[in-house]
Amino acid sequence: MQPTDIHNPNYFHKVVDCQWACPAHTPVPEYIRLIAQERYTEAYMINWESNVFPGILGRTCDRPCEPACRRVRTEEKPVAICRLKRVAADHKGDITQYLPKVPKKKNGKRIALFGAGPASLAVARDLLPLGYIIDMFDRDPGGGGMMRSQIPAFRLPKDVLEEEVDLIVNMGVNARYNYEITSMKEMLDMDYDAYFVGTGAPRGRDLELPGRKEVSKHISIGIDWLSSVAFGHTTSISGKVIVMGGGNTAMDCCRTSNRLGAECVTVVVRSAFDVMKASDWEKEDAMAEGIPILNNRPPKEFVHENGKLKGVVFGRVKPIEADGRLKYVPTGEPDVFIEANHILMAIGQENHCPWIERNLGIEFDKWDCPVIDEDSLQSTHEKIFFGGDSAFGPENIIWASAHAHKAAISIHLFCQGKDPKHDRPPEAVNLISQKMGLHEWSYDAEHDPSQRHIVPHADLKRSLDNIKVEVELGFDEDLGFKEAQRCLNCDVQTVFTEKLCIECDACVDICPMDCITFTPNAPEAELRTALTAPAETLDQDLYVSETLPTNRVMVKDEDLCLHCGLCAERCPTNAWDMQKSIIHIPQLSSYAE
Amino acid sequence: MTFVPKPKARHPLLKTNEIGLTRRDYEAIVSTLCAGCGHDSVSAAVIQACHELSIPPHQFAKVSGIGCSSKTPSYFLGNAHGFNSVHGRMPSIATGAYLANKELKYIGISGDGDSASIGLGQFAHIIRRKVDMCYIVDNNGTYGLTKGQFSATNDMGSTSKRGVPNLYAPIDLVSLAIQLGASFVARSFSGDKQQLIPLIKAAVLHKGFAFIDVISPCVMFNNHEGSTKSYSHVRNHTEPVVDANLIMPRDEIAVEYEEGTTISVPMHDGSKLQLRKLSDSYEPNDRVSALTYVQKAQEEGEIVTGLLFLEEDAVDCHDILGTSDTPFNGLAQENLCPGAEKLVQINESLR
Numbered sequence: 001m002q003p004t005d006i007h008n009p010n011y012f013h014k015v016v017d018c019q020w021a022c023p024a025h026t027p028v029p030e031y032i033r034l035i036a037q038e039r040y041t042e043a044y045m046i047n048w049e050s051n052v053f054p055g056i057l058g059r060t061c062d063r064p065c066e067p068a069c070r071r072v073r074t075e076e077k078p079v080a081i082c083r084l085k086r087v088a089a090d091h092k093g094d095i096t097q098y099l100p101k102v103p104k105k106k107n108g109k110r111i112a113l114f115g116a117g118p119a120s121l122a123v124a125r126d127l128l129p130l131g132y133i134i135d136m137f138d139r140d141p142g143g144g145g146m147m148r149s150q151i152p153a154f155r156l157p158k159d160v161l162e163e164e165v166d167l168i169v170n171m172g173v174n175a176r177y178n179y180e181i182t183s184m185k186e187m188l189d190m191d192y193d194a195y196f197v198g199t200g201a202p203r204g205r206d207l208e209l210p211g212r213k214e215v216s217k218h219i220s221i222g223i224d225w226l227s228s229v230a231f232g233h234t235t236s237i238s239g240k241v242i243v244m245g246g247g248n249t250a251m252d253c254c255r256t257s258n259r260l261g262a263e264c265v266t267v268v269v270r271s272a273f274d275v276m277k278a279s280d281w282e283k284e285d286a287m288a289e290g291i292p293i294l295n296n297r298p299p300k301e302f303v304h305e306n307g308k309l310k311g312v313v314f315g316r317v318k319p320i321e322a323d324g325r326l327k328y329v330p331t332g333e334p335d336v337f338i339e340a341n342h343i344l345m346a347i348g349q350e351n352h353c354p355w356i357e358r359n360l361g362i363e364f365d366k367w368d369c370p371v372i373d374e375d376s377l378q379s380t381h382e383k384i385f386f387g388g389d390s391a392f393g394p395e396n397i398i399w400a401s402a403h404a405h406k407a408a409i410s411i412h413l414f415c416q417g418k419d420p421k422h423d424r425p426p427e428a429v430n431l432i433s434q435k436m437g438l439h440e441w442s443y444d445a446e447h448d449p450s451q452r453h454i455v456p457h458a459d460l461k462r463s464l465d466n467i468k469v470e471v472e473l474g475f476d477e478d479l480g481f482k483e484a485q486r487c488l489n490c491d492v493q494t495v496f497t498e499k500l501c502i503e504c505d506a507c508v509d510i511c512p513m514d515c516i517t518f519t520p521n522a523p524e525a526e527l528r529t530a531l532t533a534p535a536e537t538l539d540q541d542l543y544v545s546e547t548l549p550t551n552r553v554m555v556k557d558e559d560l561c562l563h564c565g566l567c568a569e570r571c572p573t574n575a576w577d578m579q580k581s582i583i584h585i586p587q588l589s590s591y592a593e
Numbered sequence: 594m595t596f597v598p599k600p601k602a603r604h605p606l607l608k609t610n611e612i613g614l615t616r617r618d619y620e621a622i623v624s625t626l627c628a629g630c631g632h633d634s635v636s637a638a639v640i641q642a643c644h645e646l647s648i649p650p651h652q653f654a655k656v657s658g659i660g661c662s663s664k665t666p667s668y669f670l671g672n673a674h675g676f677n678s679v680h681g682r683m684p685s686i687a688t689g690a691y692l693a694n695k696e697l698k699y700i701g702i703s704g705d706g707d708s709a710s711i712g713l714g715q716f717a718h719i720i721r722r723k724v725d726m727c728y729i730v731d732n733n734g735t736y737g738l739t740k741g742q743f744s745a746t747n748d749m750g751s752t753s754k755r756g757v758p759n760l761y762a763p764i765d766l767v768s769l770a771i772q773l774g775a776s777f778v779a780r781s782f783s784g785d786k787q788q789l790i791p792l793i794k795a796a797v798l799h800k801g802f803a804f805i806d807v808i809s810p811c812v813m814f815n816n817h818e819g820s821t822k823s824y825s826h827v828r829n830h831t832e833p834v835v836d837a838n839l840i841m842p843r844d845e846i847a848v849e850y851e852e853g854t855t856i857s858v859p860m861h862d863g864s865k866l867q868l869r870k871l872s873d874s875y876e877p878n879d880r881v882s883a884l885t886y887v888q889k890a891q892e893e894g895e896i897v898t899g900l901l902f903l904e905e906d907a908v909d910c911h912d913i914l915g916t917s918d919t920p921f922n923g924l925a926q927e928n929l930c931p932g933a934e935k936l937v938q939i940n941e942s943l944r
Contacts, residue, residue, distance in 0.1 A: 073605075074602055075602065439596050439597075445597060446597050446598075446600075447600035447602060449600070449601060449602060502629065502812075502816070502824045502825070503784060503824065504629040504630075504631065504634065504783075504784060504810070504812065504824060505634045505637070505783075505784060505786065506628055506629045506630075506633060506634070508637075509633055509634060509636075509637035510599065510623070510633075512599050512600045512601075512602055512603060513602065513603065513604050514603075514604045514607065515604075533604040533606050533607055534606055536606065549825070549828070550828060560604055560605075562600055562602060564597065564600055565597070566597060566599060569597065569628065570628045570629070570633075571628060571629065572627065572628045572629025572630075572812040573629065
């Protein structure tokens with residue numbers, strides 16, 4: 001293998017699995033260390049810079065970081081990264097002094113943002129400090145988009161939402177609420193310098209089955225119904241409720257129904273339990289509230305009598321794995337009938353832009369999605385950029401933040417007459433030694449073997465009685481500290497300097513995870529089997545040194561490294577050093593000042 | 594030294610041996626020796642060897658004297674028996690322990706000070722008595738614990754850290770062991786575990802006195818340019834002459850060597866020790882020829898390594914003394930001490 005280029009920003013970035021997996025590349029270990037030091041405000045600001053909505057995401061994020069966490073591989077349960085983010089948000093102090101300054105004198109460029117959801121808000125936050133004039137349009141009476149309309153209050157309290165939304169709006173956004181955009185052409189005629197479309201995926205899918213038309217007044221589309229609950233138009237639901245669908249919207253629908261007075265709620269899913277789209281913890285929370293989830297039941301027919309819904313007939317299937325994909329085949333058992341008075345349809349949603357005229361130079365692909373450049377998020381109309389769910393379909397809030405940072409850079413480059421795709425600033429990496437003394441490191445190197453701590457919940461009866469009672473209570477400072485100590489500090493890298501190594505084997509002998517091997521060089525596949533412990537996780541890199549005096553190379557399997565620093569402690573010549581990698585992900589804020 | 598304990602977490606794919614233990618089960622507390630000390634590599638090699646032998650840790654006894662080397666039994670086989678004795682007196686303790694219980698596997702760790710200076714007399718006599726043990730000397734040619742004076746194994750002309758040359762000729766423990774009748778004599782290097790681990794395994798299984806001289810650099814005081822026991826000097830002046838490979842009963846013999854270069858020696862537990870000659874003129878079964886070769890190479894400044902001498906069908910002190918099959922510590926009081934009446938009878942028979 002070729003020697004590893006550790007100055008390629010991606011190399012050590014990949015070692016920080018959580019940061020690599022996070023769409024917004026939040027420097028997770030850095031803020032977790034700050035939480036352990038009770039420096040909540042700074043921890044919050046690190047989050048705020050990367051993902052813009054730490055308090056909201058600390059409750060609602062889809063957590064792509066957690067399955068990536070190295071602790072999943074070294075033991076089983078990841079660090080509760082998401083809930084630690086919430087700890088930072090819950091315990092932070094005054095953040096005013098850390099906020100970017102917005103110049104009074106504007107730069108004369110006017111930007112229109114469509115939608116007041118996470119994507120538009122984050123774009124606004126990035127652009128405002130550079131003096132842009134921001135007009136934000138939304139059909140709802142307040143900002144927040146789907147964070148307000150679709151996430152129930154028992155998961156995301158209103159004050160948490162409003163704090164983070166208002167923070168941005170109050171930076172100087174001209175918010176135009178209750179503004180239904182009906183024509184893109186009309187908006188283009190207003191002659192803004194650039195446009196950002198962050199209107200989300202606002203159309204819930206429907207299901208055409210026999211009886212659908214006859215019972216339409218008993219069927220609600222999940223996201224529309226949640227929105228109507230959020231804005232106080234719907235305050236109750238009665239009788240027996242069936243929620244159809246297996247995603248997070250379905251979980252929100254069933255738990256909301258449970259709180260609004262439904263006699264009984266059943267979730268019925270076409271697919272198997274394990275492959276449901278809903279996050280595991282959402283499924284667990286729904287089941288903990290006594291809601292049954294029935295799987296492998298595709299709906300067949302809405303049964304009605306005199307225009308009244310009686311229930312739904314479901315078939316029975318079982319999943320069979322064929323060519324690595326799940327296929328559902330009928331079991332042959334008789335169909336099941338489930339009684340229902342109301343159905344909530346939560347089987348997916350789409351980005352849908354009927355208000356964009358198709359003759360404006362904005363190309364749409366065969367799925368009726370806008371054609372967008374993945375690097376710049378620019379559409380085929382040079383002034384128009386997309387982000388969030390409206391760009392590539394339904395995702396999570398964290399993706400909206402990630403898109404927004406990209407789009408903000410693009411809009412800035414575009415307004416300066418530069419190419420949003422090719423003039424983008426590069427990523428970079430800095431490495432800083434953490435050695436403070438003979439055996440002292442600036443981070444808590446010792447491995448904490450404790451198990452993941454469980455987030456306490458509010459009393460079940462109390463939370464079922466009131467939709468505004470937040471179910472999860474979050475970690476207190478003590479539990480937050482304990483959970484923070486589980487972080488392996490994967491951003492404190494093991495950096496190897498060939499010319500200092502005397503090949504004494506001290507690092508090989510001490511490494512608790514058998515990561516390090518000195519061996520003759522070979523092609524990667526061969527090396528992976530030649531190590532002290534086989535390196536079977538193929539997407540985890542091998543760190544390979546230059547050839548050493550004995551004609552061997554040092555090979556370190558990054559997979560299971562605990563970043564305990566013992567290799568560096570036992571190294572007599574400092575050939576190993578623990579160095580913090582700071583990954584510079586370009587953001588528009590670096591253009592400010 | 595390190596203050597952070599080694600985490601208990603381990604690689605999920607770490608191999609288990611025949612009795613279901615991983616290498617980590619043969620470890621002990623973290624070493625307090627200097628970072629990069631060769632002795633720690635020797636400890637790691639002992640851990641690996643004992644793990645590969647699939648002998649439970651509690652069936653070992655570790656004995657040592659005084660010195661950096663003699664501290665190391667604390668750092669391997671945490672669940673074994675052990676005795677850290679007086680300076681240079683490990684052989685006496687080992688002899689006593691072996692007489693009392695011949696069923697344990699004995700690993701003695703000593704250093705060049707412990708065995709070649711203060712304990713040289715003890716070293717000579719344990720060889721003569723043929724105690725069945727694996728006796729390892731961590732040989733760094735210096736008194737590291739007292740800040741770097743030359744030891745008795747330091748080569749003449751080799752310099753101290755400050756450049757002062759050693760004026761005395763070295764004692765070569767390997768030559769001494771071959772001459773005094775050890776039935777298994779080897780030399781290796783702490784920086785070459787591939788050679789060292791099979792040697793330790795074979796030495797543990799060998800019936801009779803097995804000696805391994807391990808050159809183990811002292812990173813603090815004897816790892817500089819003028820030293821003949823530094824990592825780089827040893828790497829550049831090593832001549833491996835006989836490769837040893839222990840083949841356990843369950844192993845299949847994967848490699849077939851050319852005829853004439855390989856000697857296969859059956860061990861007591863059913864495994865086989867395969868010796869592969871790397872030098873045509875080397876005779877590992879001939880005491881005189883082996884001794885001559887080793888001494889000649891030493892004169893030329895070369896370090897001969899590998900399994901240097903092996904006596905097949907060796908005997909140990911219990912064979913010589915004709916003791917009972919049951920170890921002494923397993924005998925009842927009346928068998929160990931038959932009483933005054935019996936003594937009278939014996940005395941009478943000798944008159």
